[in-house]
Amino acid sequence: MSVLHQFRDSTRAQAIIERIRGRSTGDISIMEFCGGHTVAIFRSGIRTVMPEHVRMLSGPGCPVCVTSNGDLDRAVALAKTPGVILTTYGDMLKVPGSRESLMQVRAQGYQVEIVYSTLDALKLAAAHPDREVVFFAIGFETTAPAAAAAVLQAQAKGVRNFSICSVMKLTIPGAKALLAMGEVKVDGVIGPGHVSSIIGSDAWRFLPEEYDIPVAISGFEPLDLLAATDAIMQMHEEKRPALVNSYSRVVRPEGNRKAWGAVERVFSLAEASWRGFGSIPESGLVLREEFSDFNADLRFDVTVEDSTEHPACRCGEVLRGVLTPPECSVFGTACTPESPLGPCMVSSEGSCAAYYHYQRQMA
Amino acid sequence: MKHSQILLAHGSGGSMMHDLIQELFLPAFDNPFLRQANDQALIDNPGGRIAFTTDSYVVQPVIFPGGSIGELAVHGTINDLAVGGARPLGLSVGMILEEGLDMALLEDIVGRMKNASEEAGVPIVTGDTKVVERGSCDKIFINTSGIGIVPGGIDIDGKNARPGDAVLISGSIGDHGVAVMSERRGVQFSTPVVSDTQPLHQLVKSMFSVTHSIHVMRDPTRGGIATTLNEIAGQSRVGIEIDEEALPISPEVTGACDLLGLDPLYLANEGKLIAIVPEAQADGVLEAMRGRPEGAGACRIGRVVEDRPGIVRMRTGIGGTRIVNVLSGEMLPRIC
Structure with missing residues (x-):
């Protein structure tokens, strides 16, 4: 097993997840x-x-x-x-x-x-x-x-x-x-x-x-x-x-x-x-x-x-952890990666971008 | 060739252009259609619907591990025909050359196109050459168009994916993208990643020998499998679920992606196809794919579902779930 795969191994991951749940x-x-x-x-x-x-x-x-x-x-x-x-x-x-x-x-x-x-x-x-x-x-x-x-x-x-x-x-x-x-x-x-x-x-x-x-x-x-x-x-x-x-x-x-x-x-x-x-x-x-x-x-x-x-942008609150991106009224509507109102939707490391790319419409 | 570099006069329509065509292009691409030497190629119509496609190639660098702009230009257009179920009949080649282009490089690329066309059994039946001033293009741009015939009874369409269908891929992903990106950034790996550029029409033919009811086929080039699957989910108004663990990605590509900050789901492939087939036919189609060298690594990566139409989801290696979005903007390496 390569070094990288060791840190992605699903069996080991399951074991830790079980521990966390317990x-x-x-x-x-x-x-x-x-x-x-x-x-x-x-x-x-x-x-x-x-x-x-x-x-x-x-x-x-x-x-x-x-x-x-x-x-x-x-x-x-x-x-x-x-x-x-x-x-x-x-x-x-x-x-x-x-x-x-x-x-x-x-x-x-x-x-x-x-x-x-x-x-x-x-x-x-x-x-x-x-x-x-x-x-x-x-x-x-x-x-x-x-x-x-x-x-x-x-x-x-x-x-x-x-x-x-x-x-x-x-x-x-x-x-x-x-x-x-x-x-x-x-x-x-x-x-x-x-x-x-x-x-x-x-x-x-x-x-x-x-x-x-x-x-x-x-x-x-x-x-x-x-x-x-x-x-x-x-x-x-x-x-x-x-x-x-x-x-x-x-x-x-x-x-x-x-x-x-x-x-x-x-x-x-x-x-x-x-x-x-x-x-x-x-x-x-x-x-x-x-x-x-x-x-x-x-x-x-x-x-x-x-x-x-931008008056509608709530990146500040997102950065302080008091607001999750989907709670922002412009998330995914007026504010998207293509036309962002704030940096959290632009940056590849921003939380709004992460929510948008990986978790949008998951609920 | 008499000249070691391409000059503007090579595209002027005069004697130098005549020489370039007679001494380089015609001998390389020689076939009865080209020998007609008319303004158009005349091809017999064997019956069926005509498939017609075009693509322009501007890859940089023009030569990369496992291929060049020449192979891409031939394979890419053959594949665009093949994944529509068409049997390719012939290609056109339009070349835009930059003044000062090294003649040896052009000869190399033309030789590669000749080999690619011969190996695929798809002739280059017509062509055109232009030369532009230095700086007006980057060395060489190639446009190829292709026509093919779709036999009756075949209906492949991005709209045809149905809940319950299996999602198949013909082999490993990300190889072409990593080969080009590592060459571009001057990164060398102990096991070099080479482009997967190859024609897929024979693979498609062997898939059709099993069943004609293949619902969707696409070659996941620019934007990678993430973009292709999203397109299909949108066109067919279905959800698609893929399994991260099932994705065929070589350890070299995984390692290179980690190093360069790339995501293999979004990297271009130039010799792979995604097929969406009814579950009942999936095993038979997979077996046929694996019987061809181009499909030796074929496997099942997911399924079409009814819920969340238009959305592609992935079950991650640790058993979680996430969306696989279309690429927005360009992929950038990490900065922190």
């Missing part, structure tokens, strides 16, 4: 903080095999979705700056900003390029020395090391036409903000796999220690997620909240020190604006002063006027 937890709400998990849970049909008393919630784990319209409007303004090639990840293009999306900006003739990594943006800068290549950096701890590496490379090679507009965010301040709001009952957390591979599983110890919430770090295969869910339910059942690392084949307690070291060398913490949450102190990554040459916000003078969201 647990006497009473009503329990389990939240995941990673867009990759949201999609994996829907794709594998995990929600449909859970007993009724287990509620699976999605938190603010989709990086495209938590990007505020103010930040997106800034990217739009940068893209319209003469000489600029704006680069970003594909999912960002369709998100409707206050007035327009990056895709609409591109259709007007401005240059907006999709890249798969910050390093691709750096390569584009080398290929177009006469243009200013700006990378609109969204993402969590997982993508930050590549952004840091690109800045360090640009500095080492003396690339002068490359800069970053960083709206990257940290998951832990986001999780803490959500818990502090107290709007939604969270009895257990499925800890993000890729993020934790960078920051380490120990970073999530605050959940059991400060909030009495059990946490299990999980991978992305069906068995990973089932095992993590079962571990959380067991801890809840035994009233012994702790940290369990169900993804130890990838995640170490201390994380990837080298990668995070590069992030800390290039970026410092700053207040960041999150969709659905507003400003959260020390939750964003901005370039340190010594890397100001690569800071698009300092290199270009762009001003953004009153940013607004």
Whole structure:
């Protein structure tokens, strides 16, 4: 049996599902903080095999979705700056900003390029020395090391036409903000796999220690997620909240020190604006002063006027876990992946998109 | 050929174009219809309804593991005829060449088309060539059209799926999509995934030798089996249920999809067909399919149901259920 099949094996899955069904937890709400998990849970049909008393919630784990319209409007303004090639990840293009999306900006003739990594943006800068290549950096701890590496490379090679507009965010301040709001009952957390591979599983110890919430770090295969869910339910059942690392084949307690070291060398913490949450102190990554040459916000003078969201869009509540996508009045009607009103319906990791693609009309 | 590259004059209608046709295309595709050397091919009508189809090929890269734009152009149009129950009679080939195209590459592609046409026994009976300025197309675009004859008694239609029918597939899915995507992104695997491009008309013929009551046949090319099944569910106003565990996907394709962030359900296939047949005929049709090399991996992947018309559902490996939607937009790799 191949390595991958081990984590998709139906017999093993059935055994864990039986165990989950036999647990006497009473009503329990389990939240995941990673867009990759949201999609994996829907794709594998995990929600449909859970007993009724287990509620699976999605938190603010989709990086495209938590990007505020103010930040997106800034990217739009940068893209319209003469000489600029704006680069970003594909999912960002369709998100409707206050007035327009990056895709609409591109259709007007401005240059907006999709890249798969910050390093691709750096390569584009080398290929177009006469243009200013700006990378609109969204993402969590997982993508930050590549952004840091690109800045360090640009500095080492003396690339002068490359800069970053960083709206990257940290998951832990986001999780803490959500818990502090107290709007939604969270009895257990499925800890993000890729993020934790960078920051380490120990970073999530605050959940059991400060909030009495059990946490299990999980991978992305069906068995990973089932095992993590079962571990959380067991801890809840035994009233012994702790940290369990169900993804130890990838995640170490201390994380990837080298990668995070590069992030800390290039970026410092700053207040960041999150969709659905507003400003959260020390939750964003901005370039340190010594890397100001690569800071698009300092290199270009762009001003953004009153940013607004579509009045019918309730992505903010979806991101806080207080509203499920089908409860939104425009879900699947005025708001679809083809003509989205908010980012949660656009992003491949958004919960509205996941519901729409995998669970719509299932009831 | 005298020139190592395609020049605009190769499409001008003058002597260079004449040479290109006489020295490259005609010898390669030679057959009595082409030798008529008229503005059209004249083909005898053996009786039955005429099936007519066209498709344009713009694949990039033009050569990929297991095939090229040439094989695709021949097989793709043959298959569009075959899945309608038609016996292919002949193909047209329209080539749009970019100025500066490497002549050796063109010769290679034409040679592949010749082989594909000969192996399938479907002649290329008429053709056209144009050359456009550098930058106006990407190396080579090919349009092929095909005509075929549908014998009486055969009624294959996307509207014909009935509750209780079995959903069959002729072999593994996702191979072509992964072969092209991995080549495009410069990813190499220890066991390379090769395109499944192949003609399916002989396979269809052997299926009809079992029964004429095949309800629907489609080749799941662009958009993959997810899109094809959704089209059928919509046209026939039925629900379709498939089993994830039953889907034939090679370990190499599964691994590559995980790495590249692709979903095999949405990847193009170029040598596979989906058949929807009455349950009573399913085993016999499957046996006939497995008797041909193109159908060696044929299997049953699901069933047609009455409830939730228009919706395709999948029973997942862990025993859950989810919808299999049509693809919206393009597939993008994960970013976090």
